[in-house]
Amino acid sequence: MGETAPPPPPQVVAPPSQMPLGAARGPTWTPAEQLHQLQYCIHSNPSWPEAFALAFQHYIVMLGSIVIIASSLVPQMGGDHGDKARVIQTMLFMSAINTLIQTFLGTRLPTVMTASFAFTLPVLSIINDYSDRNFRSEHERFEVTMRTIQGSLIVSSFLNIFIGFSKAWGNFTRFFSPIVIVPVVCVVGLGLFARGFPLLANCVEIGLPMLILLVITQQYLRRALPRAHHILERFALLLCIALVWSFAAVLTEAGAYNNAKQQTKQSCRTDRSFLISSAPWIKFPYPFQWGAPIFRASHVFGMMGAAIVTSAESTGTYFAAARLSGATPPPASVVSQSIGLQGVGMLLEGIFGAAVGTTASVENVGLLGLTHIGSRRVVQISTGFMFFFAIFGPFFPSV
Numbered sequence: 001m002g003e004t005a006p007p008p009p010p011q012v013v014a015p016p017s018q019m020p021l022g023a024a025r026g027p028t029w030t031p032a033e034q035l036h037q038l039q040y041c042i043h044s045n046p047s048w049p050e051a052f053a054l055a056f057q058h059y060i061v062m063l064g065s066i067v068i069i070a071s072s073l074v075p076q077m078g079g080d081h082g083d084k085a086r087v088i089q090t091m092l093f094m095s096a097i098n099t100l101i102q103t104f105l106g107t108r109l110p111t112v113m114t115a116s117f118a119f120t121l122p123v124l125s126i127i128n129d130y131s132d133r134n135f136r137s138e139h140e141r142f143e144v145t146m147r148t149i150q151g152s153l154i155v156s157s158f159l160n161i162f163i164g165f166s167k168a169w170g171n172f173t174r175f176f177s178p179i180v181i182v183p184v185v186c187v188v189g190l191g192l193f194a195r196g197f198p199l200l201a202n203c204v205e206i207g208l209p210m211l212i213l214l215v216i217t218q219q220y221l222r223r224a225l226p227r228a229h230h231i232l233e234r235f236a237l238l239l240c241i242a243l244v245w246s247f248a249a250v251l252t253e254a255g256a257y258n259n260a261k262q263q264t265k266q267s268c269r270t271d272r273s274f275l276i277s278s279a280p281w282i283k284f285p286y287p288f289q290w291g292a293p294i295f296r297a298s299h300v301f302g303m304m305g306a307a308i309v310t311s312a313e314s315t316g317t318y319f320a321a322a323r324l325s326g327a328t329p330p331p332a333s334v335v336s337q338s339i340g341l342q343g344v345g346m347l348l349e350g351i352f353g354a355a356v357g358t359t360a361s362v363e364n365v366g367l368l369g370l371t372h373i374g375s376r377r378v379v380q381i382s383t384g385f386m387f388f389f390a391i392f393g394p395f396f397p398s399v
Contacts, residue, residue: 037372038324038325038326038372038374039373040372040373040374040375041325041326041374042109042110042325042326042327042374042376043376044375045375045377045378046373046375046378050234051375051377051381052381053234053235053238054234054235054378055378055379055381055382055384055385056238056382056385057235057237057238057367058364058367058378058379058382059382059385059386059389060237060241061237061361061363061364061367062095062112062114062361062364062382063092065115065117065361065363066088066092066115067088069091069115069117069355069356070084070087070088070091070115070355071084072120073120073123073124073127073356074087074142074355076124076127077127077142077146078135078137078138078139078140078141078145079138079139079142082280083139083142085280086280086283086285086289087146087354087355089283089285089389089390089391090285090353090354090355090390091115091354091355091356092386092387092389092390093285093386093390093391094345094348094352094354094358095113095114095115095358095386096383096386096390097345097348098342098345098348098349098358099112099113099379099380099382099383099386100383101113101344101345102338102341102342102360103376103379103380104380105337106334106338106342107318107321107322107330107334107338109318109321109322109325109327109330110325110368110375110376110378110379111314111317111318111360111361111365111379112364112379112382113342113345113358113359113360113361114358114361114363114364115354115355115356115357115358115359116306116310116357116358116359117356118306118309118310118313118357119306119310119355119356119357121302121306122152122299122302122303122305122306123149123356125299125302126148126149126152126299127145129148129298129299130144130145143290143291146291146355147290147291147292147293147294148293148294148296149353149355149356150288150290150293150294150350150351150353151294151295151296151300151350152295152296152299152300152302152303152350153303153346153347153350153354153357154293154347154350154351155295155300155304156300156303156306156307156346156357157344157346157347157349157357158343158347159304159307159308159343160307160311160339160340160342160343160346161340161344161347163336163339163340164336164337164338164339164340164341164342164343165336165337165340167332167333167336168336169315169335169339169340170331170332170333170334170335170336171332171336173315173332173336174332202264202266202267202268203264203267203268205251205268206247206248206251206267206268209244209247210240213240213243213244214236214237217232217236217239217240218232218233218236218237218370222236233371233372234371234372236370237367237370245270248269248270251268252268252269257269281392282391282392285352285353285390286352287351287352287353288351288353289352289353290353293350306357307343307346307357310342310357310358310359311339313359313360313362314338314339314342314359314360315335315339317360317362318335318338318360320362320365321360321365321368321374324365324368324374325368325376326374327374342358342359345357345358346358364379
């Protein structure tokens with residue numbers, strides 16, 4: 001009698017929650033086999049203390065975009081330091097709401113929603129439109145500008161709502177292959193260099209050490225110190241920010257920038273943001289806080305273009321987040337629903353008076369790859385920090 005053939009090797013089948021909608025229930029790979037360095041996938045969670053520390057790190061990363069946008073736009077609108085603090089609080093509040101919407105109802109991926117630089121051009125167009133007009137005060141010009149931004153965001157939000165919930169955007173993403181997605185993600189990520197490195201050049205003695213220290217700590221020092229491997233790998237960014245900010249504070253108190261140029265003082269000193277001193281102790285962002293919105297067709301079309309750009313940015317970011325969190329790529333129906341919900345978030349931003357719309361944060365997705373932790377719970381916890389600092393302004397980190 002001949003020998004019986006050995007049984008075939010077992011096939012790993014993903015649970016239904018990790019499989020795309022409409023996909024055949026065939027063999028696939030588990031998250032650990034998709035990304036060997038991943039320590040916590042989208043459904044697994046670190047301990048609560050570690051989760052809160054990682055969530056605060058996500059908050060710090062997303063805060064940078066909001067502060068940069070508000071610090072560059074609000075003074076041009078005619079707003080003072082108090083107005084800038086209120087705008088930052090409103091943008092933080094709306095980022096928290098949109099992050100919860102996306103993590104619970106949208107793609108359900110660990111993506112943080114933050115202020116988008118794509119809206120700066122249409123906002124600058126609105127600012128220039130009011131620069132030659134006469135107002136009783138600069139604060140009045142600021143309020144009129146914000147009301148016009150509100151109206152433009154409200155109208156343009158319906159474009160995202162339509163292309164999302166009508167599944168038109170999902171049908172378009174069916175043509176997204178890896179050959180298309182990879183360049184989109186790369187372009188979105190590399191686009192941040194044009195915004196980050198000029199700011200780094202404004203204060204080389206602070207920015208360059210931060211960049212070098214982060215690379216050495218996260219990539220090399222964790223290998224040289226095996227006992228501190230997990231701490232350096234997961235919290236290198238927080239440690240580097242604390243060290244570099246302390247170094248900047250020492251230079252500020254020592255008078256290193258007393259005779260420097262005004263731009264250098266703004267970029268290097270730790271006492272020139274005026275966020276803590278000018279922010280109200282308790283402030284709840286509320287609808288139409290700047291007044292009734294102003295609707296102008298000439299500004300609405302520019303804001304619609306920015307809405308389309310953020311939809312493309314978010315789509316590429318969702319695919320990157322799925323890869324780095326050990327999840328399957330989001331199907332077209334889920335991406336389409338998330339874009340529709342992003343339009344709902346933009347509508348709320350126009351109602352509450354945010355300066356710009358939001359998009360899925362590429363920086364925070366990069367943090368997923370840096371820490372090798374793709375837990376969705378960590379991102380959801382980070383919204384607690386956003387809500388807290390949006391309401392209690394004087395507790396702003398001094399950035």
